[in-house]
């Protein structure tokens with residue numbers, strides 16, 4: 001039997017595990033939802049949006 005992985009945060013079983021950053025203070029693994037949520041909480045758009053005022 002395959003072992004089901006459960007998300008540390010929401011306790012939902014997840015087929016794909018995501019491992020949190022050390023500074024998130026979460027043991028992990030996380031489901032995709034919680035992972036992306038944390039990502040946004042910690043890095044609010046920082047590495048998605050770039051100011052391009054230099055043109």
Ligand SMILES: [Zn+2]
Pocket residue numbers: 007008009010011012030031032033034035
């Ligand atoms: Zn979760």
